[in-house]
Amino acid sequence: MPRRPTLEFWFEFASTYSYLAAMRIEALAEEAGVGLRWRPFLLGPIFAGQGWTTSPFNLFPAKGRAMWRDLAREAARLGLPPIRRPADFPQNSLAAARVASYGADQPWIGPFTRAVFEAEFARGQSIAEPAAISALLNGLGLDGPAILKAATSEPNKSRLRVVGEEAKSRGIFGAPTFLTEDGELFWGNDRLEQALAWATGDRPPGLA
Template structure:
C-alpha cells in the first residue's frame, strides 16, 4: 500500500488563524488522504527576530481590528462557535505549547489542540495556567497532572527551543504555516487547501 504524503502543520496557540486551521485540518487531510505532522511552536522568538515586540495585530491597530472581524466571519462560515476574544492578546502560550510538543506524536494531540483553541477563542478563557490545561486534559480522559509534569521536564523544554530554531532556519515567519515533504511553504489559514493539494501532487500548471 502506497505511503500517504505528510503535511507539517506549524501552529501557535496564541494565533487566531491557527485556530481556524486547527479546527478543520484533520477532516480535510483525511479526505485528501494526507497525514498530518503536528508542529507546535512559539511565535515570540520569530517575531523578535523580525524586530517586533508584540503581535503585528497589536502593533498595527487597524490591522488588528480587521483581523478580529475577519476571524469572526470565518468562524461563522465554518460553523464554529461565535468568536470570543480573550481578555489578553496574545496569550501566554508557553505551557500549552510544551504539552503539545510532549504529545505531538500521541493519538490525543488533535483533540488536545482543538480543546485548547476552543477554550481560548470560543469561550474566551486564559490558557496560560498549567492547572487549566490539566483540567482540559482530564476532560479528554487523559492523566492531566502527569502530562503537565512530563511537559515541564528539561528534555521537553529543550525540544521546544530546538523547534523554534528549526522554524527560523526553515524560513517560517508566521502561523499557521504548512510545509510539504518537498519543502514548499504555505502561510495562512486560507492556504490550507492549497497546501494539501500540493502535498498530493495537484499543482498549478507550470509549477513543480
C-alpha cells in the first residue's frame, strides 16, 4: 500500500475559523486519503511580534462585525450549531493548547479539539480555566486531572513554546494554516480543500 501524504493542521483554540476547519478536517482528510498532523499553537506571540495586543477582529471593528456574520453563515452552511459568541474574545487558550500539545499524537486529539471548539463557539462557554478543560476531557472518558497535570509539566510547556517558534520560522501568521509535505502554505478555513488536493498531488495547471 502506498504511503499516505500528510497535511499539517496548525490551529489556535481562540480562532473562529480554526473552529470551522477543526469540525470538518478529519472527515475530508480521510476521504482524500491524507493523513493529519495536529499542530496546536498560540497566536498571541505572533500577533505581539506584529505590534498587536489582541485579535485583528477586535482592532478593526468593521472587520470583526463582518467576521462574526460570516462565521454564522458558514456554520449554518456546514450544518453546525448556531454560533454563540463567548463573553470574552479572544479567549485565553493556553490550558487547551497545552493539553492539545501533550496529546497531539494521541487518538483522542481530534475528539478533544472538537469538544473544546464546540464548548467555545457552539455553547459560548469559557475555555480559559483549566477546570473547564479537565471537564471536557472527563466527558470524553479520559482522566482529565491526570492529563492536565502532564500537560502543565515543564517538558510539555517547553514543547508548546518550541512549536510557537517553529510556527514563526515557517512563516505562519494566522490560523488555521495548512502545510503540505513540500512546504506549501494554505491559510484559512476556505483553503482546506485546496490544501488537501495539493497534498495528494492535484495542483492547478502551471504550478509545480
